[in-house]
Amino acid sequence: MLSVLGQSRREFLKVGALGLGGLSLPGLLRAEQASGVGRSHKAVIMIYMVGAPPHQDMYDLKMDAPSEIRGEFKPINTKVPGIQICEHLPKIASIMDKVIPLRSVYGSPSGDHDSFICYTGRTVQKQAPGGWPSIGATVSKLLGSTNKSVPPFFGLAPDSGHPPYGSPGHPGFLGIANGAFRPSGPISRNMVLNSSNAVNLTDRAELLRVFDRIRRDIDGKGTFDGMDALHRQSLEILTSSKMVEALDLSKEPLVVRERYGKGDSKNYGDGAPRNLEHFLMARRLVEAGARVVTLNFGRWDFHSSNFSECKNTHFPWFDHGMHALISDLHDRGLDQDVAVVAWGEFGRTPQINKDGGRDHWPQVGGGLIAGGGFRTGQVIGGTDRNGGTITKRPVHFGEVHASLYHHFGIDPHAVTLTDLSGRPNFLVDDWKAMPELI
DSSP states (O other), rough: OEEEEEEEEEHHHHHHHHHTTTOOOOHHHHHHHOOOOSSSEEEEEEEEEEEEEOOTTTTOOOTTTTHHHHOOEEEEEEESSSEEEEEEEEEHHHGGGEEEEEEEEESSOOOOOOHHHHHHHSSSSOOOOTOOOOOOHHHHHHHSSBBTTBBEEEEEOOOSSSSSGGGGOOOOGGGGSSSSTTTOHHHHHHHHOTTTOOTTTHHHHHHHHHHHHHHHHHHTOOGGGGHHHHHHHHHHHHHHHHHHHHOOOSSSSSHHHHOOOOEEEETTSSSSSHHHHHHHHHHHHHTTTTTEEEEEEOOOOOSOOOOHIIIIHHHHHHHHHHHHHHHHHHTTOTTTTTTEEEEESSSSOOOOOOTTOOOTTTTTTTEEEEEEEESOOBOOEOOOOTSSEEEEOOHHHHHHHHHHHHHOOOOOOOOTTOOSSSSSSSSSSSSSOOTTOO
């Protein structure tokens, strides 16, 4: 039996299961093989702003509201005349021609914390048998891989204290065959090729050398060609220099790495990291062939000290990361093929509470869209004087998801997926792609 630094080949192949929620890689590949491969490589990078950011302190400031509502921040002009956003988001303001602020997002019925609605466009309260699949899982099922050695769906979220804050988007009734490959999640602890943990995913160079030795060992014994085709593809993924190099940020020129910066790789409380390297990794993964990459950012549940938390701990790095990613996609000619969405599960109360915070407000929230060949440089939606009621163009989470499926060339009302009861389901409810975008 082949031994890899003290582990059997069988144990080594379990690495695939550890990164994909327990499914063996051959199972994943069978599902992909059955679903077919898309002809073009469109992609989506979705940034879940953990815990719901304050919409009225970012893209929809209310300077005419009373002081207990409007808060401390001032608006600034942006590159697009007539559009203003928060003074503490100057880098996003400088590329307003490349983005779309959403000021009227709604759809969360309860105001409970969960990434579910961001990743599915649906509510967690009313689900099909087996659960609604995320957009990443759906695209994985329908389009499969663009490259046999690069999974179609990556989730960069590490585990978090509050599990929904660490979710990359669940596969639901599509099953773990279509779950996210998680290089920053549990696999980062399990992709270890010796008992002392000296070689792991973060040591890319050594990992690649180990994989090269595995390949030589297999080829030298003449066993590679005799392997089941799907197990062979599994090993292709696990030993893929393409995927390993995509995850290896040292392959980027220093000037690009410095453009993105590092941020903070530690989770913020029970939330997610403010890891700017995840923005760069997402871009590298879509270039390598990934179709959907999700990343979770920060912890925006500011029931107290809303303004100091925004100003000092979250706005600067979010502003920096979004500017770097969107500008980089344009510079590399990827802005037509890669769509970017950043949002949280709901908005925050107009009224500032006694602790200087804003509480949950499911009536309206906000978001940011870029790329995808969408018509950028515009604002969609509006709210009243206090930022608490939608007065112009309500935007449901499902409409954004319908627009993203349209971006992939998928008609969400012509394609169905079968849940665990055998019932076919459309990809979204009754929502259509937003005409303002396309």
